[in-house]
Amino acid sequence: MSVDSSPPAQRLNLVIGGHVDHGKSTIIGRLLADTGSLPEGKLEQVRATCLRSGKPFEWAFLLDALKDEQAQGITIDAARVFFRTASRSCILIDAPGHIEFLRNMITGAARADAALLVIDAKEGVQENSRRHGYMMSMLGIRQLAVLVNKMDLVEFDRAAFERIVEEYSRFLDRLEVRPAGFIPVSGREGSNIARRDPRTAWYQGPTVLEQLDGFVPEPPPVHKPFRLPVQDVYRFPQQGDERRIVAGSVDGGEARPGDEVVFYPSGKRGHIRTIEAFNRTPPDSARAGEATGFTLSEQVYVRRGEVATLAGQPSPQVTSRFRASLFWLGQRPLIVGREYLLKLGTARAPMQVEAIHRVINAATLEPNQGADRVERHAVAECTLALGRAIAIDLPADGLATSRFVVVDDYEICGGGIVREALPDRDAALRDKVQLRNYKWEASLIPVERRAERYGQRPALVLITGELEADRKSLARELESRLFETGRSVYFLGIANVLYGVDADLDRTREHRQEHLRRVAEVANLMLDAGVILLVTAAELTRQELELFGIMVDPELIETVWVGPHVTTDIGFDLQIPAGTTAEGASLVEDLLRRQGIIPPPS
Ligand code: GTP
Ligand code: MG
Numbered sequence: 001m002s003v004d005s006s007p008p009a010q011r012l013n014l015v016i017g018g019h020v021d022h023g024k025s026t027i028i029g030r031l032l033a034d035t036g037s038l039p040e041g042k043l044e045q046v047r048a049t050c051l052r053s054g055k056p057f058e059w060a061f062l063l064d065a066l067k068d069e070q071a072q073g074i075t076i077d078a079a080r081v082f083f084r085t086a087s088r089s090c091i092l093i094d095a096p097g098h099i100e101f102l103r104n105m106i107t108g109a110a111r112a113d114a115a116l117l118v119i120d121a122k123e124g125v126q127e128n129s130r131r132h133g134y135m136m137s138m139l140g141i142r143q144l145a146v147l148v149n150k151m152d153l154v155e156f157d158r159a160a161f162e163r164i165v166e167e168y169s170r171f172l173d174r175l176e177v178r179p180a181g182f183i184p185v186s187g188r189e190g191s192n193i194a195r196r197d198p199r200t201a202w203y204q205g206p207t208v209l210e211q212l213d214g215f216v217p218e219p220p221p222v223h224k225p226f227r228l229p230v231q232d233v234y235r236f237p238q239q240g241d242e243r244r245i246v247a248g249s250v251d252g253g254e255a256r257p258g259d260e261v262v263f264y265p266s267g268k269r270g271h272i273r274t275i276e277a278f279n280r281t282p283p284d285s286a287r288a289g290e291a292t293g294f295t296l297s298e299q300v301y302v303r304r305g306e307v308a309t310l311a312g313q314p315s316p317q318v319t320s321r322f323r324a325s326l327f328w329l330g331q332r333p334l335i336v337g338r339e340y341l342l343k344l345g346t347a348r349a350p351m352q353v354e355a356i357h358r359v360i361n362a363a364t365l366e367p368n369q370g371a372d373r374v375e376r377h378a379v380a381e382c383t384l385a386l387g388r389a390i391a392i393d394l395p396a397d398g399l400a401t402s403r404f405v406v407v408d409d410y411e412i413c414g415g416g417i418v419r420e421a422l423p424d425r426d427a428a429l430r431d432k433v434q435l436r437n438y439k440w441e442a443s444l445i446p447v448e449r450r451a452e453r454y455g456q457r458p459a460l461v462l463i464t465g466e467l468e469a470d471r472k473s474l475a476r477e478l479e480s481r482l483f484e485t486g487r488s489v490y491f492l493g494i495a496n497v498l499y500g501v502d503a504d505l506d507r508t509r510e511h512r513q514e515h516l517r518r519v520a521e522v523a524n525l526m527l528d529a530g531v532i533l534l535v536t537a538a539e540l541t542r543q544e545l546e547l548f549g550i551m552v553d554p555e556l557i558e559t560v561w562v563g564p565h566v567t568t569d570i571g572f573d574l575q576i577p578a579g580t581t582a583e584g585a586s587l588v589e590d591l592l593r594r595q596g597i598i599p600p601p602s
Contacts, residue, residue, distance in 0.1 A: 012217045013111060014092040015141070017101060017132030018118030023149040026187035027118060028081055028094055029059030031208070034194035037083035038062065059187060063094065085212045092116075098329050099412055101132065105139050106403045106415045107343070114143035114180075114215040116208075121160055121184070122153040125167050127363040131377060133168075134362040135327055137175040138379065139403065139417065140395060144172075144179045145211045152186040156199040174365055180214065181205050218398070221288045226253030227316070227399050228286070228308040229345030230263070234293070235448075242446055244300075245276050246308060247293035248346065251400045253310065255294070256285045260311035263302045264391035265318040267434030269311065270296035270442075299442045303555070305347040307391040307401060316391040316401055317421035318430060321354070326416030327362065327379050330408050334374040334382075340413075342386060344404035350387030351406065357381045374414075383422065388549065389430060392418045425543075426550055429517065433551055436521075443528070450530035454488045458527040459597045460552055461588065464540040464570065465562030470581070471536040474562060477585040479534055487598060490526060491534040497522060516544055520551035527556055532597065542569045558595065560588055 016024050032038050046065050050057040063081070081092050093104045093112070105112065115136045119129050136144060146168060154160040165182045172179055183192055184200050185208060191197030193208045206214060231248035235241070255261065255272055262269045275286050276293040286292040302308075309315055328334045334353060342351035358381040359371040374380040393401040395417045405415040451457050461478075463471045475491045482489040498507065501518050505511045519535060526533045537544075540559075548557060559572040562584065566575070574591045576584040592598045 010088045010217065012088055012090045012212060012215055013113045014090055014116060014212070015101070015105060015112040015114075015136070016092060016094055016116045016118065017128075017136065018147075019120065019123070019126035019128040019132075022118045022120040022123065022126070022129070023187045024094060024118050025060035025063050026058070027116075027147060027149060027185065027193065027208070028092060029062040030187050030190055030193045031092070032062060032066075032081060032083055033059070034190060035083045035085065035209070037081075038066075042066070085209050087213050088217070090212060098128070098131070102135060102327060102329065102415045103405060103412055105135060105141075106405050111218070111398070111400070112141055113217045114145070114212075115141045116145055116147055118147045118149050119164055119168065120153075121148050121150045121164065124164055125171070127377075129168065130171055130363040133172060133177065134175060134379065137172075137177045138325055138327065140398060143215045144177060145208070145215075146179050146182045147185050147208065148182055149185050149187055151184045151191060151197075151200065152189050156184070156186075156191075156197070158200075158202045161203075171365075181211060183208055183211060221252045221398065222254045224252035224288065224397055224399060225313040225315075226255050226259075226308070226310040227251040227393070227401055228255075228292075229347070229401065230302055230304050230306045230308060231346050232304055233302065237448060242448075243295045245293040245295055246302065247276075247291075248308070249291045250286050250288050251345070252288050252397065253313070254285050254287045255308075255310055261294075261296065261308050262311050262315065262438070263300070263306040263308055264316050265389045265430070265434075266302065266306055267437040268300050268302055268306075268440070269438055270298040270300040273297045299444065299446055301447060301553070303553075305345075305390070307345060307347075309391075316393045318389050318391050318434075319421045319424050320349070320386040320389040320426070321383065321422040321424040322392060322418050323357075323381065323383050323420040323422060324404070324416050324418055325379065325381050326374075326404075326406065326414050328374040328406075328414040329376060330411075330413030331376065332408065332413075333376070334380070334406070334408075334414060336372060338408075341407040342384065342390075342404055343407060344390060344392065344418075345401045347390040349390055352385050354383040354385040357383070381419070385424075388546065388554070389424070389426065392421060394418060394420070426547065429547065430550055447530070454530050455599055456487050456530075456532060457597045458530050458556060459532050459592065459595070460523045460527060460548070460557045461532065461534045461592075462540065462545070462548065462557060462559045463534060463536045463562060463588075464538065464559065464572075465576075466565055466567055467538050469563035471538070471562050473581045474560075474576070474584045474588070475534045475536050477581045478588055481585055481589065482532060482598070485598075487532055488530060489532040489534065491536075492519070492522065492526075494519075494536065513544075513547070516547060517551065520548050523548075524552050527552060532592070539568050540570050542571065545570055558591060558597070560591070 018024050046061050047057050148161050148164050161184045184203050185192045228248045228250050234245040257272050259272050273295045275282050336353045340351045342349050359368040359374055359378050362379045393399040395402040402418045405412045463475050479489050479491040523533050561572040561575045564577040
């Protein structure tokens with residue numbers, strides 16, 4: 001939580017980067033001390049502790065000492081420190097390692113307006129000086145000051161400074177980055193941080209603080225299209241409150257009660273009824289930069305991961321394929337065909353690299369010809385394919401929905417920006433579903449009220465398996481068991497669809513997709529009615545299951561494979577390898593109980 005109450009327009013979000021040990025933390029400690037941003041007596045206390053333990057004092061210790069005080073939440077939270085210059089307040093993100101740096105740059109609470117890059121005057125430009133510079137430019141940070149630190153170690157020598165200016169300028173030139181300036185500093189001695197140092201009389205430019213005042217905070221992007229990546233949907237049923245509050249941080253634009261909201265990728269829509277705020281009077285709008293929530297006039301069911309936008313404004317693109325530039329930091333190289341997790345805004349999707357178009361070394365900018373993998377610390381241009389479609393924006397708008405991180409084995413291993421949305425296989429189908437959702441006549445009866453009445457949650461149980469497996473007997477047994485225990489359940493026999501809804505289709509292989517689409521649309525209606533629906537289909541593939549997931553809320557689907565051999569590439573929730581129909585039905589009932597679809601046995 002920020003204690004900073006100055007208007008966001010005058011607040012500057014900064015990131016700091018540079019090679020290990022070049023002095024980032026020291027400079028931050030200095031900035032805090034010299035701007036009077038430290039708690040009373042803190043500096044003396046840390047000095048005294050050092051003296052007692054015989055350790056030489058380090059400015060970086062201040063940061064550690066402040067972190068220990070996080071409970072009091074005064075100056076620092078996690079990796080963020082707050083301080084004031086003559087004209088404004090600053091939030092500076094200190095990210096110790098590469099991964100933290102990238103994560104902060106991409107998923108950080110606020111987008112950085114400007115960056116400080118620290119280079120050790122004695123050691124000179126190192127790999128990470130370049131890599132951080134590369135990341136900053138890739139992620140679109142337009143204002144950068146380079147601090148040539150530890151000038152005391154080179155006797156404040158102008159030539160040493162200028163060698164670094166020259167070398168690093170050449171690198172930035174190739175990235176087409178024009179730095180605001182280079183500043184010779186000594187974090188340890190406080191030279192040119194807040195006060196000029198006479199030993200650098202040859203330097204006429206601004207001090208670090210003056211430079212910070214010269215940066216222009218990007219205006220809160222209220223003029224951009226409205227974007228609110230849905231973080232969560234809250235309900236308070238205990239209080240007899242049937243409102244659903246759609247919550248998240250507004251990344252762009254502004255919305256007010258009465259505005260029509262469209263969610264992507266689903267295409268669902270509604271009108272904002274109220275803007276909500278926690279512990280304060282509800283504001284009359286939700287604006288870029290604010291964490292907020294709103295309720296809708298209609299019953300609209302959306303989940304985390306969708307993006308709320310306003311009708312009539314440019315919409316994001318919905319796709320499961322896009323071209324991207326990304327920075328890779330994983331121990332293991334990024335390879336084609338392996339399964340990763342992509343996080344963009346609040347959306348999560350399984351991801352594979354479909355193609356690697358170009359790889360370059362971020363430190364040397366040397367291209368790596370014909371690469372089939374992206375090694376650690378390299379930058380690549382790739383085509384990414386996701387397991388489900390998400391809403392994305394192009395980086396020109398500077399919206400968070402254009403930046404992503406890649407997770408490999410539970411760890412963030414890379415990140416980057418969207419370059420171009422590419423067409424994907426299911427685009428036509430998704431368009432149909434979006435239109436259907438857009439036109440949907442929402443019931444006035446909330447889903448929860450139906451669930452209460454029926455004592456169950458709606459679900460689509462897909463029973464698939466080997467060609468010979470007896471799926472139908474299982475479905476029938478399950479239907480009668482559930483029915484006899486009071487559930488509202490229906491087994492949708494395939495023939496019921498084939499000769500009715502499908503009467504205009506012949507039963508050829510090429511119509512299988514359209515057949516499944518219709519089954520899924522029928523299922524969607526029955527789920528809306530609150531029913532547990534059992535559907536059987538031989539040898540469903542992963543792609544066909546994904547297709548169901550486009551038309552039906554994937555959270556409502558349970559997949560059961562019948563038979564000892566799995567003959568397709570599908571993933572399932574339960575396999576029934578063998579046994580009687582009765583045993584199989586019990587296993588499915590257990591699954592439904594575990595998932596909270598039906599109540600535990602009484
Ligand atoms: P990491 O967070 O580990 O990447 O390092 P850092 O960039 O935060 O560097 P830090 O501030 O911890 O400083 C590293 C070492 O350099 C410490 O021993 C500092 O005392 C020393 N140092 C930092 N700034 C100066 C300086 O201006 N002059 C001299 N002589 N030493 C400095
Ligand atoms: Mg540090």
